[in-house]
Amino acid sequence: MIKNKVFHLQTENTSYIIRVLESGQIENLYYGKKIREMDDYSPLYEKVSCETPNSIMYDRKLYPNLTLDNMCLEYSSIGKGDLRESLVELSLEDGSTTVDFKVTGFKEYEGREKIKGLPSAHSYNEDVKTLEISLYDEIIDVTMTLYYHVFYNANVITRHVKLKNGTISSLKVNRLMSMQLDIPKCNHTLVTFDGAWAREMERHDKKLCHGIFVNDSKCGTSSNRHNPFVIIRDNECTEEAGECYGVNLVYSGNHAEIIEVNQYDKIRILNGINPYLFQFNLGMDEELETPEAVLSYSKEGLNGLSHNMHKFVNENIVPENFRYKERPVLINNWEATYFNFNESKLMGLANKAADLGIELFVLDDGWFGNRNDDKSSLGDWFVNTKKLKGGLEGICKKVNALGMDFGLWFEPEMISEDSELYRKHPDWAVTSPGRTPSTGRNQLILDLTRQEVRDYLVDSISKILDSADIKYIKWDMNRNFSDMYSRNLGANGQGEFFHRYVLGLYDIYERLTSAYPNILFEGCSSGGNRFDLGILCYMPQIWTSDDTDANERVTIQTGASYGYPQSTMGAHVSVCPNHQSLRVTGIDTRFNVASFGVLGYELNLSEISSFDRNAIKEQVKFYKENRSVLQFGDFYRIKNIYDTNNPSWMAVSKDKTEAVLGFYQRLQKPNPSGDIIRTIGLSDDLRYNVKARREKINIKVFGDLINQLSPVRIKKDGILHEVISKVYTMDSENEEYTVYGDLLNEAGFKATQQFACSGYNDQVRLLGDFGSRLYKITSVNVTK
Numbered sequence: 001m002i003k004n005k006v007f008h009l010q011t012e013n014t015s016y017i018i019r020v021l022e023s024g025q026i027e028n029l030y031y032g033k034k035i036r037e038m039d040d041y042s043p044l045y046e047k048v049s050c051e052t053p054n055s056i057m058y059d060r061k062l063y064p065n066l067t068l069d070n071m072c073l074e075y076s077s078i079g080k081g082d083l084r085e086s087l088v089e090l091s092l093e094d095g096s097t098t099v100d101f102k103v104t105g106f107k108e109y110e111g112r113e114k115i116k117g118l119p120s121a122h123s124y125n126e127d128v129k130t131l132e133i134s135l136y137d138e139i140i141d142v143t144m145t146l147y148y149h150v151f152y153n154a155n156v157i158t159r160h161v162k163l164k165n166g167t168i169s170s171l172k173v174n175r176l177m178s179m180q181l182d183i184p185k186c187n188h189t190l191v192t193f194d195g196a197w198a199r200e201m202e203r204h205d206k207k208l209c210h211g212i213f214v215n216d217s218k219c220g221t222s223s224n225r226h227n228p229f230v231i232i233r234d235n236e237c238t239e240e241a242g243e244c245y246g247v248n249l250v251y252s253g254n255h256a257e258i259i260e261v262n263q264y265d266k267i268r269i270l271n272g273i274n275p276y277l278f279q280f281n282l283g284m285d286e287e288l289e290t291p292e293a294v295l296s297y298s299k300e301g302l303n304g305l306s307h308n309m310h311k312f313v314n315e316n317i318v319p320e321n322f323r324y325k326e327r328p329v330l331i332n333n334w335e336a337t338y339f340n341f342n343e344s345k346l347m348g349l350a351n352k353a354a355d356l357g358i359e360l361f362v363l364d365d366g367w368f369g370n371r372n373d374d375k376s377s378l379g380d381w382f383v384n385t386k387k388l389k390g391g392l393e394g395i396c397k398k399v400n401a402l403g404m405d406f407g408l409w410f411e412p413e414m415i416s417e418d419s420e421l422y423r424k425h426p427d428w429a430v431t432s433p434g435r436t437p438s439t440g441r442n443q444l445i446l447d448l449t450r451q452e453v454r455d456y457l458v459d460s461i462s463k464i465l466d467s468a469d470i471k472y473i474k475w476d477m478n479r480n481f482s483d484m485y486s487r488n489l490g491a492n493g494q495g496e497f498f499h500r501y502v503l504g505l506y507d508i509y510e511r512l513t514s515a516y517p518n519i520l521f522e523g524c525s526s527g528g529n530r531f532d533l534g535i536l537c538y539m540p541q542i543w544t545s546d547d548t549d550a551n552e553r554v555t556i557q558t559g560a561s562y563g564y565p566q567s568t569m570g571a572h573v574s575v576c577p578n579h580q581s582l583r584v585t586g587i588d589t590r591f592n593v594a595s596f597g598v599l600g601y602e603l604n605l606s607e608i609s610s611f612d613r614n615a616i617k618e619q620v621k622f623y624k625e626n627r628s629v630l631q632f633g634d635f636y637r638i639k640n641i642y643d644t645n646n647p648s649w650m651a652v653s654k655d656k657t658e659a660v661l662g663f664y665q666r667l668q669k670p671n672p673s674g675d676i677i678r679t680i681g682l683s684d685d686l687r688y689n690v691k692a693r694r695e696k697i698n699i700k701v702f703g704d705l706i707n708q709l710s711p712v713r714i715k716k717d718g719i720l721h722e723v724i725s726k727v728y729t730m731d732s733e734n735e736e737y738t739v740y741g742d743l744l745n746e747a748g749f750k751a752t753q754q755f756a757c758s759g760y761n762d763q764v765r766l767l768g769d770f771g772s773r774l775y776k777i778t779s780v781n782v783t784k
């Protein structure tokens with residue numbers, strides 16, 4: 001609704017209200033829980049009744065008392081009294097920096113237009129409306145357009161900015177953020193998701209106080225250091241209740257989220273391309289568009305915010321062909337073979353995988369050029385026929401004959417110095433003049449700002465894709481940037497390098513995904529070094545972390561779940577001791593964690609025990625039966641994992657007739673107090689059957705306690721112990737209830753007693769360190 005220069009944007013549960021000031025700037029009046037449309041919004045105006053001491057008066061004659069420094073503004077610039085962090089910073093030809101944009105008009109329409117050269121949220125489901133506000137600075141002849149896209153069902157508003165030079169022969173843009181949101185609130189906490197290789201997405205909460213906090217990446221990718229998704233929450237907000245704002249960015253390069261609390265306790269949030277090393281030149285009539293910022297608000301706590309974000313990603317971010325499309329269970333050969341494989345070894349793995357019900361075979365690194373370790377061949381995208389005698393076509397056909405699809409790993413953005421490509425085009429690598437380039441994982445980065453480099457990649461990858469029936473691609477990117485410089489950009493253009501690299505990357509994605517719309521792409525960057533909405537616009541899933549340790553994955557996937565749905569998180573069951581942590585966890589715990597993502601297996605199936613093989617067969621069956629709710633159900637974090645030994649997750653189908661609950665234990669306590677397991681999100685009025693998923697117990701977990709029962713002495717780990725453990729397994733507890741949802745939601749069920757050193761029967765819950773259990777919850781009112 002637009003009335004008296006007030007714009008009231010509404011989603012299903014939120015309102016976003018702004019107004020054009022007499023002076024031409026835009027004030028943010030309110031962003032929060034939905035309120036009705038009305039005639040008079042003046043209670044929300046910032047009142048300026050007298051001059052504020054020690055402040056800059058914007059225009060004493062025309063607008064007495066107006067100071068921009070104490071206004072909630074939709075954008076800000078430099079030089080007119082707003083002394084906070086700004087959305088835009090320009091350098092003009094004459095060296096001046098003062099900029100003052102004023103509203104000149106607006107447009108409102110159904111749907112949206114795409115952002116040129118960048119991915120943007122899709123409007124498949126026709127619930128998108130756009131508001132465009134035009135602004136102009138007549139002194140410098142530069143136009144700025146603010147875009148607002150309202151995604152009604154997801155409770156998301158996205159924003160971005162376009163800047164257009166008029167007649168300045170060389171305008172330098174030193175900063176152009178995607179959005180600015182000022183909220184007049186104190187007592188708020190900033191939540192960020194930080195990490196490193198193998199421990200991505202750790203949640204950190206920081207109480208906001210006066211000053212500036214920057215969450216950013218300078219890696220060239222969106223990074224595992226600081227994910228672009230941040231939350232600003234009320235200090236009292238919990239998983240289940242309270243108000244919070246989520247902010248994300250549809251971008252895969254250097255980003256920055258700048259959060260400032262000023263002298264009037266107002267919080268300013270800016271996000272967009274990181275101003276670090278950024279300077280973009282605009283000639284006459286040229287324009288620059290920012291990536292799209294994503295905003296959401298919830299009064300239903302952090303779970304409510306996650307539901308908005310999940311819906312938005314599932315409906316408006318991932319490519320149309322993969323919207324709510326169930327993802328296959330895969331086997332990946334990386335941790336099974338690393339570089340040491342040939343066709344017969346791979347087919348051995350594929351055969352075992354097919355027997356277990358696995359649907360997609362993924363051939364990882366090492367199939368191309370002369371690549372036998374990580375020191376060579378990146379860039380040489382042709383098959384190594386020494387390893388794969390029948391080429392890709394040969395192995396692909398054999399895998400297909402087993403009833404499985406075939407997928408392939410690439411790392412296209414890289415070049416090894418020891419490669420044919422490098423010997424031919426050394427100048428295609430990113431290096432800084434006169435310096436020996438620093439490396440990461442022994443490799444250099446290709447200069448994607450160059451058209452001929454992009455054409456080479458699209459061409460060579462297309463040839464591979466046309467050579468066999470490839471249904472899946474894992475697109476890896478294994479190093480951060482150094483020696484930033486492009487021979488393509490000249491002395492004045494190096495400030496454009498990082499952004500132009502990302503634009504180049506998106507150009508390649510756009511060309512490949514539109515030519516091969518049915519190939520499932522999985523993003524990867526040493527695990528989660530580029531887990532962001534830009535990637536998800538082309539690749540519906542991302543390898544969340546190289547760390548497959550189940551206990552660590554609980555933390556990583558919990559962190560990721562705040563902003564990203566289960567359907568986006570690649571999650572594999574691997575061997576133990578785990579290759580990243582050497583930790584040992586049970587085969588079912590590894591599954592119980594991975595099943596809340598896109599399930600895969602990544603271990604040598606030829607060398608596992610029959611116990612594990614049987615377990616995996618059951619797991620794959622269970623996953624397929626419950627895949628829809630596990631990948632696309634509403635996801636809840638039940639307890640805050642930071643103050644409990646028992647983090648728990650739940651996924652509930654949209655119609656609330658089915659759910660799966662995952663209960664995880666960090667460490668075993670002897671004689672522990674009872675666990676009360678409470679659900680969230682079931683219908684109070686439906687009757688549900690809750691049933692613990694039965695697992696098998698290897699009797700070896702009891703160690704020499706087995707002698708308490710055995711008539712003959714059994715030596716721990718001796719031959720007899722081994723034989724008995726192979727032929728005799730026990731079932732986990734038999735626990736089941738049929739009750740109404742309100743009991744489960746409000747009171748929860750008291751789970752059967754954990755092992756307490758005094759025997760075992762089918763009512764004892766044996767979890768141990770890193771133990772876990774899945775509970776299947778089904779409405780009994782519905783016959784399936």
Ligand code: GLA
Binds near residue numbers: 365409524525
């Ligand atoms: C990266 C990925 C791994 C694997 C290797 C292959 O580390 O994250 O999953 O593909 O590369 O070299």
